[in-house]
Amino acid sequence: MQVSVESTSALERRMTIGVPAERIETEVTKRLQQTASRAKIPGFRPGKVPMRVIRQRYEDSARQEALSDIIQSSFYEAVASEKLNPAGSPSVEPKSFEKGKDFEYVAVFEVFPVFEVSGFDSIEVERLQAEVSDADVDKMLDVLRQQSTTYETVSRAAEKNDQLNIDFVGKIDGSEFAGGSAKGVQLVLGSGRMIPGFEDALIGTKAGEEKVIVPTFPDDYQNTELAGKTAEFTVTIHTVGAPKPPELNDEFFALFGVKEGGLEGFKAEVRKNMDRELQQALKARVKSQIMDGLVAHNPIEVPKALIASEVNRLRVQAVQQFGGNIEPDQLPAELFEEQAKRRVLLGLIVAEVIKQKNLKADDGRIREMITEMAAAYQEPEQVVAWYYQNSDQLNEVRSVVLEEQVVDTVLQQAKVTDKTVTYEEAVKPLETPPVG
Structure with missing residues (x-):
């Protein structure tokens, strides 16, 4: 077998492979012999059909099958002999195909980048320190009460934070527009659910009233046909409901699984959950800065095939998360390309750090992480056992632990x-920066 390799870009390789005719004919004959042993042809007993008849009927299909298998096997033999590491499947183009002669084809593919991760000592990390205070716990109790708020019908004028039941009809230039009308909408004033000016204009209204309001759609409104336009909404108010947050009592505590200990027991449970969230947030912030630093100091080229594969994975995840009658490939690839590129880039860098530093997932940390996750469930022992009985789930945890060990390794040299x-500053959501 003859092999020649040409580098057409930093990662793309064009490999020409020549396969001897003898190998092809051997494979074709082998398939024809297999076919002859089971072929049923009128006038011949099974297994007694002459080879010339078998060739007449089946040689073309046998040759196509043989070539397909030979391309696959010879490609992997060639990349192994040339010590290449393909990233994705090759694009194959036959150069010659003539019976009795050597077969030659070209395989174009990308390879994984070869690089060494550097710049650990140039990465800057701001490591946040925070604690959960009594005031933070009290504020969280208020949030939990607000989330469980019910509304009691009142006859007074509507105030901010009241819930209205309304119908509305929207028009622009005297004509109704798509999505501008609805009936029986439950709207909390001040929630920011509607466009600016809509909710404020309903403060002071009463049940049974009809009010015309004229808010303006924001210039950056998602529907560009409405962006910047002023609409006229005729709003009918059916009911006004005053907020009624629940009392801090045993009935309320039971909603969160706390059945004893009263207010102090509930506060202790809330604090424990807040502490867990805080520690996760602090670790996530350090990890994010480490990963950003690794990307910034290791600007490697990423195989397009890996990005395309990750885009497809993100499409499937999006459909699973948001549902709808849509096939994943109907979602535009552009929506996911930046995220996909960053994921692939980080995956390559992290894998290389693990290789360079010869890191292995620490069994103690794996158990610690599983135990921590299981603590949020009523029967944590069963959850721990489930993880250790499911290899896929255990491998996911192992990967996370390895990433944490990568972070720790880099952190030892970082600034x-x-x-x-x-607490509030520490648990703010992180923003993912774009990739170069």
Whole structure:
């Protein structure tokens, strides 16, 4: 077998492979012999059909099958002999195909980048320090009460935070527009659910009233046909409901699985959950900065095939998350390309750090992580056992632990400064920066 390789770009390889005719004919004959042993042809007993008849009927299909298998096997033999590491499947183009002669084809594919991760000591990390205070716990109790708020019908004028039941009809330039009308809408004033000006205009209205309001759609409104336009809404108010947050009592505590200990027991449970959330947030912030630093200091080229594969994975996840009657490939690839590129890039870098530093997932940390996750369930022992009985789930945890060990490894050399912040500052959602 003859092999020649041409580098057409940093990662793309064009490999020409020549397969001897003898190998092809051997494979074709082998398939024809297999066919002859089971072929049923009128006038011949099974297994007694002459080979010339078998060739007349089946040689073309046998040759196609043989070539297909030979391309696959010879490709992997060639990349192994050339010590290449393909990223994705090759694009194959036959150059010659003539019976009795050597077969030659071209395989175009990308390879994984070869690089060494560097720049650990140039990565800057701001490591936040925070604690859950009594005031933070009290504020969380208020949030939990607000989330469980019910509304009691009142006859007074509507105030901010009241819930109205309304119908509305929207028009622009005297004509109704798509999505501008609805009936029986439950709207909390001040929730920001509607466009600016809509909710404020309903403060002071009463049940049974009809009011015309004229808010303007924001210039950056998602529906560009409505962006920047002023609409006229005729709003009918059916009911006004005053907020009635639940009392901090045993009935309320039971909604969150706390059945004893009263208010102090409930506060202790809330604090425990907040502490867990805080620790996760602090770790996530450090990890995010480490990963951003690794990306910034290791600008490697990423195989397009891996990005395309990750885009498809993200499409499937999006359909599963948001549902709808849509096939994943109907979603535009552009929606996911930045995220896919970052995922692939980080995957390559993290894998290389693991290889360079010869890291292996620490069994103690794996058990600690599983135990921590299981603590949120009523029967944690069963959850721990379930993880250790499911290899796929256990491998996911192992991967997360390995990533944490990568973070720890880089952190030992990074430029770290500590900063004390409030609980709220520490648990703010992170924003993922774009990839270069």
